[in-house]
Structure formats: structure tokens, C-alpha cells
Amino acid sequence: MSTSPKIALLEEYALVARALSAPARLMLLEQLAQGERGVEALAEKTGLTLANCSQHLQQLRRAALVTSRREGKAVIYRLTDAKTLDLMDLLRVVAERNLAQVDQILRGLSDGQDAPEPITREDLAKRLAEGSVTVLDVRPADEFAAGHIPGARNTTLAELERHLSTLDPSTEIVAYCRGPYCVYAHQAVTALRKHGFNARRLEGGLPEWREDGRKVLVNGD
Amino acid sequence: MSTSPKIALLEEYALVARALSAPARLMLLEQLAQGERGVEALAEKTGLTLANCSQHLQQLRRAALVTSRREGKAVIYRLTDAKTLDLMDLLRVVAERNLAQVDQILRGLSDGQDAPEPITREDLAKRLAEGSVTVLDVRPADEFAAGHIPGARNTTLAELERHLSTLDPSTEIVAYCRGPYCVYAHQAVTALRKHGFNARRLEGGLPEWREDGRKVLVNGD
DNA sequence: CTATCATTCAATTGATTGCTTGATTGTTCT
DNA sequence: AGAACAATCAAGCAATCAATTGAATGATAG
Secondary structure (H helix, E strand, O other), X not given: OOOOHHHHHHHHHHHHHHHOOOHHHHHHHHHHHHOOEEHHHXXXXXXXXXXXXXXXXXXXXXXXXXEEEEEOOEEEEEEOOOHHHXXXXXXXXXXXXXXXXXXXXXXXXXXXXXOOOOEOHHHHHHHHHHOOEEEEEOOOHHHHHOOEOOOOEEXXXXXXXXXXXXXXXXXXXXXXXXXXXXXXXXHHHHHHHHOOOOEEEEOOOHHHHHHOOOOOEOOOO | OOOOHHHHHHHHHHHHHHHOOOHHHHHHHHHHHHOOEEHHHHHXXXXXXXXHHHHHHHHHHHOOOEEEEEEOOEEEEEEOOOXXXXXXXXXXXXXXXXXXXXXXXXXHHOOOOOOOOOEOHHHHHHHHHHOOEEEEEOOOHHHHHOOEOOOOEEOOHHHHHHHHHHOOOOOEEEEEOOOXXXXXXXXXXXXXXXXXXXEEEEOOOHHXXXXXXXXXXXXXX
């Protein structure tokens, strides 16, 4: 070791930070937060080419944020540690606090109107038990099928307009998506409110709900 | 905005992560955690050239992790937000959990022996009130002068050997330094234990102690 | 053993980073 | 106004990174 142990340690910490310093890798981690995935599925979801995706995954693996195992001819990646999600979340919090840019983008999502505070997972669980709420899962159908909040209805943003008439205007709607990094729920709430619905976002997304130890339905009810 | 809002957001988060992805900048943040500093002082402490230091500081500012103000002809930098320390700490935790490399380096610091668990700040405060402990501040004298735990004795690692005879072998010694990123306390504890002293590390360092709202003595008692 | 499929490796391009040197800006002191 | 000082800017270099393309590995199925 030519460098001092202090620098060597800092270099390791920096390696982890560097792994988080590309949008593509943040997307990959967001996907992996939903559950383990093969390389091809990840490439498709994130819009990366296969080779590029594979290389990003290897950078994540060098930083030990993900682990892989072989399953037949496929290689399955998963998060090494749920703490990584905390790290990403804190990254988001610090960015939102300090960077005016972030605030602007988020404001842009809500289209001029002020978005209401998100509902906590605990509150949603209570409301679900009472049946006094409609839950909307705004993720692609395959992710919905792989697991969702019990009782949730699935729709994509594109299809939302067509489903408006089937929603009860007198019940509050709670929308959720992949997690704090995902903007689908923001956009769904904005769209719904514009049509006069009483809609809010869920705090976090499915990975956080699952991590709380709450029930998740798999494979289309 | 040519890119989608989702990518734009991720780019902002990535910007923050990128700011943390160089050892030099982690060192700067560690210094700033002790309190605000001018550019020259930071350059000296970190061993960076002035221009280089200034450029790193500007990257940190771009990510809004630090803020600067002018004071006479000097520019004083400080952390924008204490949450940044949490972020760095979590970075460390994730790195320590997952990277075998980190474990090895830390093990190397303790020279083969197993280091005891660090003492919590709460426990140390109790022990201090009883007077049943010797507290050792293992930072450079100027940082000690700028603030330290009441009752602490200051010594550098280099001077530690010469001070051994003035330490009471029957009292437990608690060593601390700049914080979780700083290895001085690790090394001091190892040295002390090798000489038969009963020594432990404090969890965190002075910035964490201060953030707990605990008392700090300034300017040499 | 060969064919096939999923993934990784290797080589290339253009862009970015880290660090150095020397000039420039902005502030204070005389 | 001019000298002295702290900090920043600008230019240049080597090193690294992101993305693309095409070839090579590793595992399975026939």
C-alpha cells in the first residue's frame, strides 16, 4: 500500500459515491430495488444497450452495491444490502434541500399547482383496512404483476385518461410507483387533480412498502 | 429542457454523488465538519495546492454541499447543511459493510489485535460527569484550540509515546479525533493498548459530539 | 460436439476530470 | 493610487469515463 491508510479508506468511500454518480446507475439501482433482475430485463427497462448496461452493472458490483449470481445462462443481479436504498434516499434529500434546480424540476411536474403532502405508509395501511381509499399503482404492468400493494389498481400514465371514468370521484386516490426516485406518481397525482379528483402520493414506493414488512400481492391477485 | 424530467432529476442526484466521489473532497468536507474555514487553511490541512483546493471547493459548491462568503480578502467556506454529514456517514457504513477492502484497511490499523467497540457519546458524557475516564483528543493542536470536549487532553499521534508516562494506567482512556472518517483515534487506541492501557475509541468525533448539542470548550480551556 | 443464447470482454471515440503552472480578479492597507 | 494579499480563472496535460461496436466466453439444449 503506497498511500496512507487514511487515503486508502477515503478512496473506498469515494468508490461507492462514484458508483452513484451516473443517472444510468441510479436507474439500475431503482429497478433492482423492486427485486432481482437479469441483465436483459434491466437493459430494457432503463433503455440502455445490453453491453452498456452490463458495464454499468459491473461498476456497481465493483463498489459492492450489487451482487450477481448465475442462473442457467442468465446472470441475475440484486442489491447487496437494503442500506443502499437509505443511501440513495439521503442523496435525494440532500439534493432536494440544497439544489434549487431540483425544486424547479419537481415544481414543473405538478404543473403550477401545489401538490399536497404525500400520505405515509402507515396512514395508507389504516385507510386500506377501512376501505376508504382507492390505491393506484402507476408502474408498467409487468412490475405490477411482480408484486403490488393489495387492492391496488394498475394503470400507466398513458392509460390514465381512459380510466378516469371508472374511478369513484368521492373516494380519495393514493398513487404510488417505484419509489422516491420515480416520478410517475407525481405525474399521476397532477393529472388526477386537474380532473377534479382528490389525489395524493404515497411516501416512497413499493420497495419501501415491502421493506416495512407490509403485505405485497404477487402475480395479478 | 431536452431530457425528460426523470433524467434531469437523476442528474441532479448524481451531481451530489459525484461531489463525494473524490478523496480530496471527502477530506475537505471532513475539515469543514469541524467548522468553517478559509481556502488557505483547508489547502494546508489537506495537503492540496491552493488552486487545486479552490477547484475542489467549487465542485462542492456546484453540488450545493458547501456555501461560501467573503470576509475581508478571505473566502470562508462552510457546510450548507449538517445532513451532508449523515450522507457521508452512511456512505462509510455502506462501504464498510460491503467492501472487504475497507475491513482489511481498518484491521491493518489495529495491528492484528482486535479493537474494542467504541464508546457512545452518551456513555462518555456520563463517565465524564463521574470523572472516571481520561479523554484524549488526537487532533492537531490548532484544531484542539478551536474546540474540544471539556476535560480532554490534547496530543498528536507522534507525541503520544512521550506522554505515556503522564497517563494514569488505572483509568480507562477514550480517544477521539475528527469523526468517523478520521483514523487518528483508531491508531491512538492501538498504540495505547500495545502499551497495556485500557483504551477505547469514541463513536464519531468532535463534529458529532457538537451536533448532539454537547458542551465544547474553545481556545485552550 | 455443435448450435444457441445471455452476458461479458476488448477496442475505439469523444467528453470529462484532476492536477499543475502562470495570469487575473477583488479586497485591504498604506 | 499603488502595493500586497487571498482566491479564482485559464490553459494544458495525462488519466479516466461513457457509450458504441464487434468479438469472445460460459452454460444449456439438441
